[in-house]
Amino acid sequence: MENKQIAHLLHETADLMEVAGEDGFRIRSYRNAAAVISGYPERITDIVCNPEKKVTDIPGIGKGIAFVLAEICERGSFERRDQMLAKYPASALELLKIQGLGPKSIALLYEHHGVKSVDDLERICHDHKLREMPRMGAKLEEKVLRSIEAYRKSAGRFLLSFGRRTADNLIEEFRALPGIERVEAAGSLRRGRETIGDLDILVTGPGAAEALNRIVAHPASQELLGQGQNKASVTFGMERLQVDVRALPHESFGAAMQYFTGSKEHNVALRTDAIKQGLTLNEYGLFAVGGNQRVAGETEIEVYERLGYAWIPPEIRENCGEFEAARNGTLPHLIELGEVRGDLHMHTTATDGRATLREMADAAAALGYEYIAITDHSKALAMANGLDEERVKSFAREVRELNRDGLPLRVFSGLECDILRDGDMDIAEDALAELDLVIGSVHSYFNLESREMTDRLMRALESPSLRILGHATGRILLQREAYSFDFDRIASKAAERGVFLEINASPERLDLPSHLVRAAKSKGCKFTISTDAHRTAHLHNMRYGVITARRGWLEASDVLNTLPLTEFEARLRNLP
Numbered sequence: 001m002e003n004k005q006i007a008h009l010l011h012e013t014a015d016l017m018e019v020a021g022e023d024g025f026r027i028r029s030y031r032n033a034a035a036v037i038s039g040y041p042e043r044i045t046d047i048v049c050n051p052e053k054k055v056t057d058i059p060g061i062g063k064g065i066a067f068v069l070a071e072i073c074e075r076g077s078f079e080r081r082d083q084m085l086a087k088y089p090a091s092a093l094e095l096l097k098i099q100g101l102g103p104k105s106i107a108l109l110y111e112h113h114g115v116k117s118v119d120d121l122e123r124i125c126h127d128h129k130l131r132e133m134p135r136m137g138a139k140l141e142e143k144v145l146r147s148i149e150a151y152r153k154s155a156g157r158f159l160l161s162f163g164r165r166t167a168d169n170l171i172e173e174f175r176a177l178p179g180i181e182r183v184e185a186a187g188s189l190r191r192g193r194e195t196i197g198d199l200d201i202l203v204t205g206p207g208a209a210e211a212l213n214r215i216v217a218h219p220a221s222q223e224l225l226g227q228g229q230n231k232a233s234v235t236f237g238m239e240r241l242q243v244d245v246r247a248l249p250h251e252s253f254g255a256a257m258q259y260f261t262g263s264k265e266h267n268v269a270l271r272t273d274a275i276k277q278g279l280t281l282n283e284y285g286l287f288a289v290g291g292n293q294r295v296a297g298e299t300e301i302e303v304y305e306r307l308g309y310a311w312i313p314p315e316i317r318e319n320c321g322e323f324e325a326a327r328n329g330t331l332p333h334l335i336e337l338g339e340v341r342g343d344l345h346m347h348t349t350a351t352d353g354r355a356t357l358r359e360m361a362d363a364a365a366a367l368g369y370e371y372i373a374i375t376d377h378s379k380a381l382a383m384a385n386g387l388d389e390e391r392v393k394s395f396a397r398e399v400r401e402l403n404r405d406g407l408p409l410r411v412f413s414g415l416e417c418d419i420l421r422d423g424d425m426d427i428a429e430d431a432l433a434e435l436d437l438v439i440g441s442v443h444s445y446f447n448l449e450s451r452e453m454t455d456r457l458m459r460a461l462e463s464p465s466l467r468i469l470g471h472a473t474g475r476i477l478l479q480r481e482a483y484s485f486d487f488d489r490i491a492s493k494a495a496e497r498g499v500f501l502e503i504n505a506s507p508e509r510l511d512l513p514s515h516l517v518r519a520a521k522s523k524g525c526k527f528t529i530s531t532d533a534h535r536t537a538h539l540h541n542m543r544y545g546v547i548t549a550r551r552g553w554l555e556a557s558d559v560l561n562t563l564p565l566t567e568f569e570a571r572l573r574n575l576p
């Protein structure tokens with residue numbers, strides 16, 4: 001089990017204990033342990049299983065938690081959690097995912113109205129009973145209804161990064177089987193959607209049927225959903241992600257990749273066009289109508305070309321203008337990971353990161369970057385030990401010196417400066433001016449009215465030192481909706497002021513969302529793509545930022561951190 005999953009079990013149990021109104025000490029100890037574990041560099045299960053090591057050597061892990069961890073590693077749950085789940089139905093855990101309601105409110109609603117599930121909650125909101133509860137009110141009732149809707153939309157979906165890791169492991173296993181020609185992931189994963197519903201894996205070669213057997217017999221497979229000659233479906237892993245594996249004849253592989261990559265809207269449009277041209281398109285190939293004569297199918301390119309289109313990159317197959325561009329030869333040359341020359345948003349041990357500046361620099365240099373910016377938090381994030389003016393200034397000095405005595409790549413001094421409630425920067429202008437690059441981000445007061453939030457961001461965009469607007473919508477995928485504001489006004493203002501919009505590559509954010517990337521580009525905005533790394537491993541998340549940029553139709557020339565060092569630096573200094 002991964003550390004994140006262990007932390008999740010502890011949090012969940014703590015939440016349920018809070019709903020039950022239990023003693024705060026135990027609850028806090030579970031939460032503290034969860035925080036330690038989710039940030040711990042080694043796998044906790046490896047430590048628990050290793051007789052030479054002791055989990056209690058980890059700061060923050062006491063004897064009580066050590067017992068819990070041993071139990072989790074042995075059987076995937078622990079006594080306290082089982083007790084809580086016996087007391088409250090599993091559906092109560094769902095309630096905790098509804099934004100706006102904490103465990104205390106849920107406990108109240110349970111007590112007074114017997115609310116045990118999301119459906120119950122929805123009902124009492126519709127009956128206007130929630131607004132009558134102490135300290136809840138009509139506004140919260142509306143918010144809860146909106147949260148329920150968002151929750152239902154995201155239920156059963158998974159982060160792109162999780163899908164990618166699971167798919168990569170399976171693909172590697174399948175490729176090692178005898179008689180396999182090709183194994184590829186299709187579906188929303190290949191299109192790079194921010195969340196995926198299931199995995200679609202395609203296999204060809206004489207051994208393809210073995211891949212079907214392999215997934216069915218896989219130790220991590222939970223439930224067999226179906227197995228036929230050409231297809232097997234299972235739920236996979238603890239998370240029960242659905243995996244569909246399809247075996248295909250060699251000559252159909254391209255047509256199948258096209259079909260199963262989707263999107264559905266893209267496919268419907270392409271098939272309709274084929275029919276107009278007197279052809280039939282399906283997952284086995286492109287056929288002349290009437291006959292069984294296959295005119296294309298072995299590769300995707302020949303399918304598109306035979307229909308009069310250039311090959312369309314999967315990320316933009318959403319029936320949003322790609323066909324026109326592919327017919328007219330005006331498809332964008334989408335940005336590629338290899339074109340990114342630096343990472344402009346990361347944290348270090350100076351605030352809430354886990355690696356030092358030098359460790360981050362070494363790791364970034366190993367990725368082949370020419371430069372990075374270190375952008376720790378500002379003082380409003382007191383919990384993260386954010387920098388005040390004095391520390392900002394001495395940090396800028398320190399970076400100037402470090403660059404002189406030989407870092408493995410060029411480091412720019414930056415800051416992820418909080419945008420305060422009224423749109424002011426958290427750090428005084430004279431201190432900001434010492435830095436090479438300032439990102440402005442919202443980390444508080446997410447619930448402002450749209451007007452107020454828009455004004456706040458408009459005001460921040462006036463700040464003389466601001467270069468980049470960080471994770472502009474504030475969404476956390478599958479957890480927190482974007483806050484409401486007038487994106488068009490913000491994008492126009494950013495374009496006018498020459499402020500770059502960040503595409504935050506952290507898999508939980510992918511913020512800006514790709515449709516807003518495209519909208520902002522049409523307003524003349526330029527972008528940065530950065531990982532917001534809090535440890536060296538996070539630097540690898542750049543790929544998810546790039547895929548989001550591609551879904552937003554960006555080319556390298558739209559993205560600041562594709563510039564070579566000297567041009568990049570000139571661009572930083574000469575901004576309006």
Ligand code: DGT
Pocket residue numbers: 186187188189193195196197198199200259260261262263264267268
């Ligand atoms: P997901 O799994 O919800 O993240 O999204 P997709 O796009 O991976 O959807 P999925 O797994 O249901 O199907 C994979 C692809 O197969 C989909 O993108 C397009 C194709 N497909 C599925 N059902 C249909 C259909 O009814 N008509 C057409 N034309 N294509 C379909």
Ligand code: CA
Pocket residue numbers: 187188189196197198199200
């Ligand atoms: Ca899928």
Ligand code: CA
Pocket residue numbers: 187198199200244
């Ligand atoms: Ca599927």
Ligand code: ZN
Pocket residue numbers: 416441443470471
């Ligand atoms: Zn941030």
